Amino acid sequence: MKKKILMWFMVTVALVCVLSAGFYASADNGDVTVSLQCSGPGRIYQGTQMVARTTGSIDAAKGTSVSLTAVPDSDGVFLYWVNMETNRIFSFNETFTFAAATYLKVEAVFCSDDSDVHYVTHLTVNDNILRGIEVFVGDPLLHVDYTPARDGYTWTGEWTYTEQEVKESGDDLLVYPVFTKNESELVVRILLDGGVQSSAVYEFLDLVELSADVTHEGQPFSYWAVINEDESLEIVSYYADYLFYVTKDVDLTPVYGDDSGSGIVTRITGARPNLDEDRVTVYAERSVSMDFEVLQHGMLLTLDDQTGSRDDLFVIDENNPLIEKRTGNGTEHTGTYGVTYYNWKVLTNVNGVDMYIYPRLYARSYVVVKDSGGATHTIYGTVYVVEEQYGGMPGDDIDDPWG
């Protein structure tokens, strides 16, 4: 049966299947485990106690501050701390201080202090390590065999150091890809009293600032809410001054005279697929009242339908390999955290036909906070489902094996 192949159909990414409401977990003070590992000539200390030479672990009470110090051996140099779950750099400081909030897997990376060698690390713009390698100064080193990607940007084909510069440098180097920002127009509208009060156009990831009146028609300001397509409202911030990084068109409204809500917002705001580059970026936004201290924020992801469909399973769980935990480094009360999933499509066989599919991707944001009484709470957002929907075009000459 002769037919031509398909083309990209109109792609709509559709999303947002709200499977569960966000919930405010009860106080969950307890210990968390921090797994430790050393790479290269060095050790990890907690205070005066060495806690890892090669590997080790410590337990810390949730909400407490943990301070680790990387101490190089006499023939070593400290480079950085790495989150082993994500291969992302935590810190470049020898002393790494963080709040115990969830389990962590931390690595201190050292290299030789031999002046004949240097350590070259290729990273993404998010500080995820692509390759770290110790090479002799003067030896050629090719860039990583990897095409960097960044949502909303285009890679120039360059790195912050050329291969020649890497070869000639005697320094330990961090090599990043260079991107240029794509043009885009995103619209932010404000609706109030049933009408559009204003609209403005922004570029992707512009920082938008909205300021609402303290009172409106005699009612005190309560929160900002996004207006969903079904006209439902979703709280996005309890701050009258709402600052956010824009990632999509959005309608917002200030709400007055509503005392409901917890003062804490964590939610997935949307997903931006790039099928040409076989990836999708999911964005989370948080807005936490100053009444709380933010200990940690992050995002859980899974490709497993059963896990993603169950509130009780889709939570922070070190023992569940189906759940990927991505942990943010910052502890600001507000902010945006984007996680990009690469190599999204998989080859599968359906009814004897090989085809690529995009597995459903489930995402859920979380934030761990400490209240004024010292109790810690883990708050999860609603589960967000990312899936691709393809629509055929009538009249296309398509190779349809089911046809």
Next chain:
Amino acid sequence: MKKIYEKPELSVERFEIEDVITASGITVTTDPATTTISTTTTTKPGLEGDDWNGPTVPTTTNTTVGPMSPPSAFDLIADKLYGFFVK
């Protein structure tokens, strides 16, 4: 949504601190991340990203596409529309 929005005259000026629109007491200001701005005391929000790499080489699996629960007729049709054929 885009059908009814009114595009403000922003052009180059959008990269400067300015009130774009004031309506009903609501002020919209732009603040490209490359400039310092805030006309309020609100702390600048954090912005960071992370990666999660799926398998670098697509692996062939013999599975049925779709949800784990018994699919509806609609699901079966929709699933057939996912993806594109490689042969």
